[in-house]
Amino acid sequence: MTIVADAARTALMGDVAPVFRSVRVAAVAAVAVLLAGCATNGRSGGTADGPGGDTTGAALGSTATTAAPRSDATTRPLDGPPGAVPRRGEVKEIQATGSLPPVISSIPTNRKVVFLTIDDGWEQDPGFLAQVRDQRIPITAFAMRDAVEAKGTPDPAGGPGRFVGAGKWGYFRSLRDARVPVENHPLTHPNLRLLGYDAQRQEICGASITLRRQLGTRPTLFRPPFGNYNTDTLRAVKNCGLKSVLLWTATVQPGGKIAYQVPDKRLRPGDILLLHFRPNLARDFRILVDKIKRRGFELGNLQAYLDAATPRR
The missing domain is CATH 1.10.287 (Helix Hairpins)
Known part of the structure; x- marks a missing residue:
């Protein structure tokens, strides 16, 4: 004017x-x-945003003005859970055995797809969270209360940790916000075979209650410590409202090395891999993901495949 x-x-x-x-x-x-x-x-955000992304938030240009603010990675909307989903007719149905929840070690598919899972919660590495969030890598976490809250002695594998209990439940809320399903691992990580039914039920139902209170989510999957379970475990899992018991076919050791449980020592379609929240997690996770992709495998969305393999349960 x-x-x-x-x-x-x-x-x-x-x-x-x-x-x-x-x-x-x-x-x-x-x-x-x-x-x-x-x-x-x-x-838009300046980080890799596809399942095949290999960067962890590098700037897109040579000057500061060409890169998006770091906060974009945490505030931009995500377009659904990450990972490969099954094609029509790809997955065979996992047959139920009576009225108890199924015990699943791998997904029945011929597609070159594997599934990443991670247990406990001791080492809350921000670099791992950034990789999962920014590169949209599909992974399912099984959180143990005592590990998340840093009660007791951390897993000694991998050496001394830098981020033990660093964020506690806030760290897992960040994982949840990055579309990581957080599922049930018992409160104190006992050998369930050594416990009676009532004690097992207390461990398993107590973990579900804790997850619902801390994260606002209701778990549907259960992972027994050490892979040990019995009929009482399956009864408790069912009575605590969980749908399936999830085991694994290979474990990931420090350095991103894969320890196979099959004679030919190689990845197979439908394999479920088990990691832990251990020291150097960000580095080891990067090595693992690169290794899987070099071998021609996709990373799958575990829940989508379980839905296809266990319909109407």
């Missing part, structure tokens, strides 16, 4: 050309400011 008023006043005085020149300069400057604002506010 000031520019227009000044222009009118000057025009009445007969100095028309300088007026239009000043108005034109002001308009060009205003447009430049608007375009700069659009370039900043309309930019």
Whole structure:
């Protein structure tokens, strides 16, 4: 309004050309400011956002102005859970054995797809969280209360930890927000075969209650410590509202090495891999994911495959 008023006043005085020149300069400057604002506010996050991404948040350009703010990675909406999902007719059905929950070690598929799971919760490495979130890597966590809350002695494998209990349940809320399903691992990690039914039920139901209170989610999968279970375990799992017991076909050791439980020592379609929240998790996880992709395997969405393999349960 000031520019227009000044222009009118000057025009009445007969100095028309300088007026239009000043108005034109002001308009060009205003447009430049608007375009700069659009370039900043309309930019999407600057991290790899696909299942095959190999970066962990590197800038997209050579200057600071070309990279999105770091906060974009945590605030941008995610377009559904990550990972490969089954094709029509791809997955064979896992047959139920009576009324008790099924015990599943692998997914019945011929597709070159494997599934990543991680147990306990001692080492709460922010670098691991960033990889899972920014590269949208599908993984399922089985949280143990005592590990998450850093009660007791951490798993000694991998050496001393740097992030033991660093975020506690806040760390797992961040994993949940990154579309990581957080499932049931007993409260104190006992050998369930040494416990009676009532004690097992207390461990398993107590873990579900804790997860619901801390994360607002209701678990559907159960992982027994050491892979040890018996009929009482399956009864307790069912009575605590869980649908399946999930085991594994290979474990991941420090350095990202895969320890196979099959004679030919190789990945197979439908394998379920077990990791732990151990020291150097971010480094080891990067090595593992690269290794799996080099061998031509996809990373699958475990829940989607379980839904296909265990319909109407």
